[in-house]
Amino acid sequence: MRWSKHPVRNQARHLAEPPEPSAGGWHGRRWTAIVGVLLLAVSTVVGVAGTSKAAEPTIVSLTFDDGLVSQLAAAQALKAHGLVGTFYITTSFIDNSGFLTRANLNTLAADGNEIGGHSVTHPDLTTLNATAARAEVCNSKTTLEGWGFTVTNFAYPFAAENATAQSAVRDCGFATSRGLGDLRSPASCADCPVAESLPPANPMVTRAPDQVASSWTLADLQARVTDAETTGGWVQLTFHEIAVGTDPSLTISPALFESFVTWLAARTANGTTSVRTVAQALGQSPAPAPSPSSSPSPSPSPTPSPSPSPSPSPASFVDVPVGSPLYTEVSWMASQGISTGWRESDGTRTFRPGVAASRDMMAAFFYRLAGSPAYTPGTSPFADVTPQTPFYKEILWLASQGITTGWEEANGTRTFRPTVAVNRDQVAAFVYRFAGNPAYTPTASPFADISPQSAFYTEISWLASQGISNGWTESDGTRTFRPGLPVNRDQVAAFLFRYNSAFPA
Ligand SMILES: [Zn+2]
Numbered sequence: 001m002r003w004s005k006h007p008v009r010n011q012a013r014h015l016a017e018p019p020e021p022s023a024g025g026w027h028g029r030r031w032t033a034i035v036g037v038l039l040l041a042v043s044t045v046v047g048v049a050g051t052s053k054a055a056e057p058t059i060v061s062l063t064f065d066d067g068l069v070s071q072l073a074a075a076q077a078l079k080a081h082g083l084v085g086t087f088y089i090t091t092s093f094i095d096n097s098g099f100l101t102r103a104n105l106n107t108l109a110a111d112g113n114e115i116g117g118h119s120v121t122h123p124d125l126t127t128l129n130a131t132a133a134r135a136e137v138c139n140s141k142t143t144l145e146g147w148g149f150t151v152t153n154f155a156y157p158f159a160a161e162n163a164t165a166q167s168a169v170r171d172c173g174f175a176t177s178r179g180l181g182d183l184r185s186p187a188s189c190a191d192c193p194v195a196e197s198l199p200p201a202n203p204m205v206t207r208a209p210d211q212v213a214s215s216w217t218l219a220d221l222q223a224r225v226t227d228a229e230t231t232g233g234w235v236q237l238t239f240h241e242i243a244v245g246t247d248p249s250l251t252i253s254p255a256l257f258e259s260f261v262t263w264l265a266a267r268t269a270n271g272t273t274s275v276r277t278v279a280q281a282l283g284q285s286p287a288p289a290p291s292p293s294s295s296p297s298p299s300p301s302p303t304p305s306p307s308p309s310p311s312p313s314p315a316s317f318v319d320v321p322v323g324s325p326l327y328t329e330v331s332w333m334a335s336q337g338i339s340t341g342w343r344e345s346d347g348t349r350t351f352r353p354g355v356a357a358s359r360d361m362m363a364a365f366f367y368r369l370a371g372s373p374a375y376t377p378g379t380s381p382f383a384d385v386t387p388q389t390p391f392y393k394e395i396l397w398l399a400s401q402g403i404t405t406g407w408e409e410a411n412g413t414r415t416f417r418p419t420v421a422v423n424r425d426q427v428a429a430f431v432y433r434f435a436g437n438p439a440y441t442p443t444a445s446p447f448a449d450i451s452p453q454s455a456f457y458t459e460i461s462w463l464a465s466q467g468i469s470n471g472w473t474e475s476d477g478t479r480t481f482r483p484g485l486p487v488n489r490d491q492v493a494a495f496l497f498r499y500n501s502a503f504p505a
Helices: 028-034 071-080 102-110 130-146 163-171 218-229 254-269 327-335 359-369 392-400 424-434 457-465 489-502
Strands: 042-045 058-065 086-089 114-117 153-155 176-178 233-239 273-275 342-344
Touching (some): 071 102, 071 254, 086 102, 114 130, 130 163, 163 176, 359 489, 424 489
Parallel strands (some): 042 342, 114 153, 153 176
């Protein structure tokens, strides 16, 4: 079975592009010089110009087509690094030789991966009439749902689509469908944009680079990410065989995949990029949720910090000047010692407001918001947090207060996943627990996109009731919380500032 080609796209479709980065925007590759630099309070950062930054976070989705059994190697590599991906399944292939089994799919989903639709028999949908196209698309969804998966996104077989195929995907209830070859790629589309926008311009054909081919090198894979970091936005990478000696055109070796994922995990750690499933990237599902089932018995009586100085001191960070959005909130973070930012090589300090906040950063922020209480960490409850882990003390303190419980892994260990980025709903849970799990029963959801069935419904509603989050007013007048949206550092400042205003020391 070969599906290595994809349609050549009409260049006119590339005219509507995301905005260019502001002049002087740093080039993503320069960040490779600072891999390993700690997140907060770091000293010298080499090679980063003072005032510039990416306008938006960069989100990478690793997607795997066709349900090939060799993708289990990729899944293992992802899991080892605390990352997740999206597996687009052609349902009639499952349980056949060379393909994943239903048990494999269960494991993938249990590890936090997304299961997406990729038709029943992998036809070129553009060759089918509307009825047949709908049957291929809808039946793949109902089959996967019947197997117990939440299925919201589709990928076109062969990336072949037309109006009929798009209608089928939409009518069958998929939120998006992935194309291929509409973003800059190693061997084509040189003038194409480097990232898809979020939300995508056309959800029925989300733009992605060419599928990863055997000719791709580690540098090719990395360039898809670092190029995107110059503008921010979303990059979906599409993998087939993760093996040696199978399909000669669409196979990459497990070693290459491991190298790439190791590099990606480091980029997540330094805050430049976060890896999400497609559903997470689109805000359909929370990014790795702190296991809400294991509700801690919290005794968090955090010692509040001194009340903030109401008028912040003069701009502490060159990248958050007076008059910028959230200037007050960010300056408050500095004045309270909650964030010290980065010292750049030219001696200035930066806050990097547009950098995604990670879980270990949140631990440090909350620990400092609590007044940096005396605390001697004992044995780590988390398999992925050792005394050598940055913010070891802060992370263990957070756990000791019941503010985080981490994840329970299949092997019975618990993990904290310190470098994973946080979403808005997770921040709501952190803030609510930090406040001591106040008794609160929502009477109605304050947000159109939050229902009593949503993860962290109580926490998010409480946050709104306290004025800590106002959400967005949509064009139809409703308010939304956007729970799956990643949280940047300046937005964390806003959450914590409002929390402190509502509950001053
Ligand atoms: Zn395929």
